[in-house]
Amino acid sequence: MNATEHTASVAPVQAPPHRLSVVVPMYNEIDNVKPMVDAVQDALKDYPHPWELVVVDDGSRDGTGLALQRHAKTVGPHIRVVRLLRNFRQTAAMQAGIDAARGDVIVTLDGDLQNDPRDIPRLVARLLNDDLDLVAGWRKNRQDGFAMRRLPSMIANRLIRKTTGMQFKDLGCSLKAFRASVLKEVRLYGEMHRFIPAWLSTVTSPDRMAEEPVNHMARQFGESKYGISRTFRVIIDLLSVYFFMNFGSRPGHFFGAVGLGVGGLGTAILGYLAVLKLLGESIGGRPLLSLGFFCVMGGLQFLVTGVLAELLIRIYYDGSHARQYHALHAPVLADSEGWHA
Structure with missing residues (x-):
């Protein structure tokens, strides 16, 4: 285990041995810095496997980056801060965190404290025990406004389901657990973070993806970065997703x-x-x-x-040397093994 990985020593989570990376992009969330880091620390303090928290400051201009660095020093070296030179938006920030993550399992969540870090062990356990590549959170009881958040999300989810065929109830939930080896096979561009399950379907089967109900909390600090204009951006992005899903290799x-x-x-x-x-x-x-x-x-x-x-x-x-296919790892055999006589 590296010095920057953190291992807790209490009740074991029912999951095979693994290393966990939690990736959190943040933009102008200075009031949420300490509460978010402390919430993740508290949720995983008894986690029986090595874990790290990778927080990406997406070019914040309110001091979020410096606040993250200062607070990380007081918590421990397992809190890693990646600071982007300017605001590249959420998808690029999430990709930066994924690139920096070193775990076998990667969990993503928002930095506004509306996702509950206490759901992380349950999602990871299902991912590994059920041999899945993605377990996505489903905010079954949302705690935010209808007109500005839930209505755009409902419209966007319906459009995405119709276009991609991915039958997820809540594609906009940032709380997701991934098998790192599969997630790192795709690259996220533009504002494609909300289409991650669709992109993953180009390298793995939708049968290896699942959805799990998770807690959702009302925002306490800062301002939401979402609005009704998000729906129009989804429509434009869907054209690219549809093309690459169906004709990317032909x-x-x-x-x-x-x-x-x-x-x-x-x-x-x-x-x-x-x-x-x-x-x-x-x-x-x-x-x-x-x-x-x-x-x-x-x-x-x-x-x-x-x-x-x-x-x-x-x-x-x-x-x-990119591949047009992706397969589960076959057992490694000696040259003389595995042949029918």
């Missing part, structure tokens, strides 16, 4: 299908006009002629884009 199928559809429509229009021309009608001033021409050209462009996209994806997989 973009030629997407652009090819669109190209064949548009080009086929243009060909049909021009064929119709050709028949009229043969029958002696004038087609030079018809808007259909322009529409058919541009549909054919657009279809060709989509087809060429699909070919180029296929070339790029093959260069990516060959050059970066």
